[in-house]
Amino acid sequence: MELSILLIQQICQLFIMIFFGFLLVRGRVLTAENSKVLSILLLYVACPCAIINSFMIDFTSDKLIGLGVSFLGAILVHIIFIPLANLLGKIFGFTPIEKATLIYSNSGNLIIPLVGAILGNEWVIYSSGYMVIQTILLWTHAKSLVCNEPSFDIKKILLNINIIAIIIGICLFMFQLQLPSLLVDTFSKVGSMMGPLAMIVIGMLIGEMDLRSIFVEKRTYLISLFRLVVFPLIMILIFKFTGMSRLTVDADKILLITILAASAPPAATITQFAQLYNKHPGYASIMNVMGVIFSILTMPLMIMIYQLL
Numbered sequence: 001m002e003l004s005i006l007l008i009q010q011i012c013q014l015f016i017m018i019f020f021g022f023l024l025v026r027g028r029v030l031t032a033e034n035s036k037v038l039s040i041l042l043l044y045v046a047c048p049c050a051i052i053n054s055f056m057i058d059f060t061s062d063k064l065i066g067l068g069v070s071f072l073g074a075i076l077v078h079i080i081f082i083p084l085a086n087l088l089g090k091i092f093g094f095t096p097i098e099k100a101t102l103i104y105s106n107s108g109n110l111i112i113p114l115v116g117a118i119l120g121n122e123w124v125i126y127s128s129g130y131m132v133i134q135t136i137l138l139w140t141h142a143k144s145l146v147c148n149e150p151s152f153d154i155k156k157i158l159l160n161i162n163i164i165a166i167i168i169g170i171c172l173f174m175f176q177l178q179l180p181s182l183l184v185d186t187f188s189k190v191g192s193m194m195g196p197l198a199m200i201v202i203g204m205l206i207g208e209m210d211l212r213s214i215f216v217e218k219r220t221y222l223i224s225l226f227r228l229v230v231f232p233l234i235m236i237l238i239f240k241f242t243g244m245s246r247l248t249v250d251a252d253k254i255l256l257i258t259i260l261a262a263s264a265p266p267a268a269t270i271t272q273f274a275q276l277y278n279k280h281p282g283y284a285s286i287m288n289v290m291g292v293i294f295s296i297l298t299m300p301l302m303i304m305i306y307q308l309l
Contacts, residue, residue, distance in 0.1 A: 006118050007299045011265075014199050014292055021203020035204040039272040042197040047269075048165035050191030051135065054112070054128040055169030056184060059176050062250075063125060069251050070129025073244070073258035077130070077235055078103070078137055081262075084234075088226060096145045097270065097280055098219070101287045102227050104142055104267035106198075107134050111261045119253070126254045128169075130261040135162050138269050146273045198268035205275065205285040213286065220290045223266075227291060228298040232263035236302065240309045256306060263302040265291035 024030045057063070085102040088094060094102070107130045115127050139160050143149070157163055171177065179187075206214070214220075236259060239245050245252040266288045274284035 006114060007303070008296055010114050011292060011296050011299070014195070014265075017196050017199030018203035018206070018289065018292070021200035021205075022207045023203075024200070025204050025207025030204065032204050032208040035201045036275055038197050038201050038204075039275055042194065042201065043269065043272055043276075044161050046190055046193040046197055047135075048161050049187040050112070050194050051128075051131065051162065051165040052169045052172070053184075053187045053191045054125065054131065055173040056179070056187075057125050057173065059173060065248055066126055066250055066254050067129055069244075069247055069254045070126040070258060071133065073239070073255050074130040074133040074261075076238070076244075077258065077262050078133060080234060080238070081231055082141065084231065092222065094223075095280075096148060097274055097284055098223055098287070100142050100145050100270045100273075101223055101266040101284070101291075102231065104134060104138060104270055105227070105261055105264040106267050106291075107131050107261035107264055111257070111264060114260065115257055119257075123253070123257065126257050127261065130258055132166050132169075134261075134267070135166060138267065139163060142267075142270065143273060146270065146279050147277050148279075198272070201275070202268060202271055202285050202288055205271070205281055206289060209282055209286070214289060217283075217286055217290075220287050223287055224290050224294045227266060228263060228294055229302075232259060232302045233305070235259060235262050236306050236309065240306070256303070259302060259306050260299070263295075263299050265295045 021035070025032055081103045085094070085099045088102065089099045107127070111127050111130070112124055116124050139162055140157055172179070239255045239259070245255050248254075268288060271281060271284040271288050273279070275281035
């Protein structure tokens with residue numbers, strides 16, 4: 001019950017942040033076009049700092065095993081979600097931006113603060129497994145999907161600031177390299193900007209829309225059903241009935257974090273990609289907002305089902 005209440009509180013905070021962005025545009029302080037600058041700051045500054053910061057923890061064998069479980073869970077989620085989205089895309093005629101919305105969730109902005117609040121900061125590292133796997137796929141698979149690019153340049157991927165941040169973070173954790181406190185504090189503060197920046201951008205994009213369009217777009221209801229209910233339910237059944245939740249002493253709780261990430265609203269990064277590459281950013285924002293609205297009910301429900309099984 002406590003987890004469900006915290007989930008609702010975190011999601012309501014996202015709504016307030018979205019509302020701030022909405023007011024900026026409706027009040028004519030900024031235009032929706034100005035949000036592109038914030039998207040660049042988010043993807044190329046705040047996100048890398050958040051990634052590096054998540055690996056700045058003490059190394060122990062138990063944490064290493066737990067990380068292995070979190071990475072395994074995250075990999076399995078995407079192995080299931082990507083072909084499932086492609087299959088549904090053929091059945092329902094989903095566009096690339098809709099398929100990306102089905103696959104990728106808001107695993108950083110929402111899950112990191114939620115895990116820290118309900119389970120404790122020592123459990124936040126296990127959210128990094130999902131975040132790392134999804135970050136790699138966002139900048140490879142998702143980017144090529146949204147931009148309609150059938151292939152991607154490996155060199156560009158390896159030189160991407162977010163992939164570099166992942167490599168740096170893994171090295172810091174594995175070799176227990178200590179950065180100066182000045183850098184650590186800076187990474188922590190800049191990384192904490194991820195959630196507010198992402199939600200403000202979405203609010204700014206919505207600010208130039210007719211609000212009625214958010215609720216009359218019928219396809220978004222179908223997208224939300226698959227993203228928030230069907231997809232996470234499949235993973236809950238797999239984790240529980242294959243014995244994965246009993247792999248280690250803490251596996252059940254670690255995979256609970258994975259389910260939290262898998263059942264979160266659509267990734268705000270997809271909206272930023274859509275905006276940066278002019279691939280229907282308004283529609284991407286509508287799907288994101290609808291996901292946030294419905295997740296107030298669906299995320300607590302998914303966690304309740306996971307804990308009952």
